[in-house]
Amino acid sequence: MSFKFDLHKKSDDGLARAGEFTTPHGAVKTPVFMPVGTLATVKSLATEDLHGTNSQIVLGNTYHLMLRPGADVFEKLGGIHNFMKWPGPVLTDSGGFQIFSLPRSRKMTEEGAVFQSYIDGAYHNLTPEKSMGVQNSIGSDIMMVLDQCINSTAEVPETRAAMELTHRWALRSLKAHSEITIRNSDAGKPYQAVFSIVQGGVHKELRRISADFLTQHLFDGFAIGGLAVGETKSEREDMTELVAAMLPEDKPRYLMGVGTPTDLLEAVGRGVDMFDCIIPTKMSQQGNVYTSRGLIKLNQPQYKFSGEAVDDDCPCFTCANHSRAYLHHLAKCREALGWRLLSIHNVFFYNRLMAEARSAILKNAFEEFRRDSIESWREENDKIMLGREEAE
Numbered sequence: 001m002s003f004k005f006d007l008h009k010k011s012d013d014g015l016a017r018a019g020e021f022t023t024p025h026g027a028v029k030t031p032v033f034m035p036v037g038t039l040a041t042v043k044s045l046a047t048e049d050l051h052g053t054n055s056q057i058v059l060g061n062t063y064h065l066m067l068r069p070g071a072d073v074f075e076k077l078g079g080i081h082n083f084m085k086w087p088g089p090v091l092t093d094s095g096g097f098q099i100f101s102l103p104r105s106r107k108m109t110e111e112g113a114v115f116q117s118y119i120d121g122a123y124h125n126l127t128p129e130k131s132m133g134v135q136n137s138i139g140s141d142i143m144m145v146l147d148q149c150i151n152s153t154a155e156v157p158e159t160r161a162a163m164e165l166t167h168r169w170a171l172r173s174l175k176a177h178s179e180i181t182i183r184n185s186d187a188g189k190p191y192q193a194v195f196s197i198v199q200g201g202v203h204k205e206l207r208r209i210s211a212d213f214l215t216q217h218l219f220d221g222f223a224i225g226g227l228a229v230g231e232t233k234s235e236r237e238d239m240t241e242l243v244a245a246m247l248p249e250d251k252p253r254y255l256m257g258v259g260t261p262t263d264l265l266e267a268v269g270r271g272v273d274m275f276d277c278i279i280p281t282k283m284s285q286q287g288n289v290y291t292s293r294g295l296i297k298l299n300q301p302q303y304k305f306s307g308e309a310v311d312d313d314c315p316c317f318t319c320a321n322h323s324r325a326y327l328h329h330l331a332k333c334r335e336a337l338g339w340r341l342l343s344i345h346n347v348f349f350y351n352r353l354m355a356e357a358r359s360a361i362l363k364n365a366f367e368e369f370r371r372d373s374i375e376s377w378r379e380e381n382d383k384i385m386l387g388r389e390e391a392e
Helices: 047-052 062-067 071-077 080-084 096-100 128-138 156-187 204-214 233-246 261-268 279-285 317-321 324-333 336-362 366-391
Strands: 004-010 017-023 026-030 032-035 058-061 090-093 106-108 113-116 123-126 142-144 193-198 221-224 253-255 274-277 288-291 294-297
Touching: 004 336, 017 336, 026 032, 026 336, 032 058, 032 336, 047 336, 058 062, 062 071, 062 090, 062 096, 062 123, 062 128, 071 080, 071 128, 080 090, 090 096, 090 128, 096 113, 123 128, 128 142, 128 156, 156 193, 156 204, 193 204, 204 233, 221 233, 233 261, 261 336, 261 366, 279 288, 279 336, 288 336, 294 366, 317 336, 324 336, 336 366
Parallel strands: 032 274, 058 090, 090 142, 142 193, 193 221, 221 253, 253 274
Antiparallel strands: 004 017, 017 026, 106 113, 113 123, 288 294
16 A cells, blocks of 8 residues: 545635545544654553554654664564554654754764764764665654754754755655665565655745755655754744645645644644644653643642542543542652553643644634634633732
């Protein structure tokens, strides 16, 4: 089965889109949030938990999985789906952002990214071809090209150089992908899609150049990269809207590494289809949960005796079975079970938000849904802040 994207509906009241893409491991309705499973696991969650949160697709990371357990493990055990017992689609990031996060342990060259392993100190040269090869061994449904990620507010000369290197790497990745596709076909293995990544920082002209260049080539989808790394919220939204408008309507659009619930709704309203972020599980680890009325910090003392569910409007496992008081206790004790239960809720919340956004798009009511949701969260957070001030 090849990769296919169908655009079901474009909102009459804006730029939001509802669609569906198909992969060898199932179909995914968009807009969609992808829980981050960097190491072939979404932090604290078993695959059974992911099913319970209505997750459609998870994300893995080539950089980390190449270092541990290694491509040979995936080759021997039949790929990431069998390895982690997740039957649904998987997207693998190329590792460009992780290498960007190692300023003292990596060197960028025309050939690739030379970096030092955080595990054993060994040096590796991750080239576009090797990144594609590792992702082929992992067996993901969607592979990302290797890109050079830099601070989004870097000056034009530095940003242009990184963008142009990303373009050259993208073409090398596409060539390697073509060769992999032939081998996989001969071996009876399923097709793996490949997405390119539009770069250019916060510079509009560079973003236009990048989108124009990449869309001339036969990628299965397009990502907006290099954001959420230094720019303001308004700059991120401006770049997202600018790039999304330049991308083909018949291909998925993926905003990488973003963000809060508000960020997701703002990006959906600008024509984005796919998202990933560590925020839901990271916030859970800190005792924080998203609800239909705003963010709740369960470490706070007012929840010690609360018999309420986290969110009485939520049907997830956590809300159906546990009180705020119990979850407050687990969070204060830093019990692993607390992280798991709050992650179940937060991931469920993100998935439900995207499902509700899709429903609103199909009804031509997305802008109203976006506006009302954000305003409701803002009002609740204002109440929380006012309550703190009165208590002090």
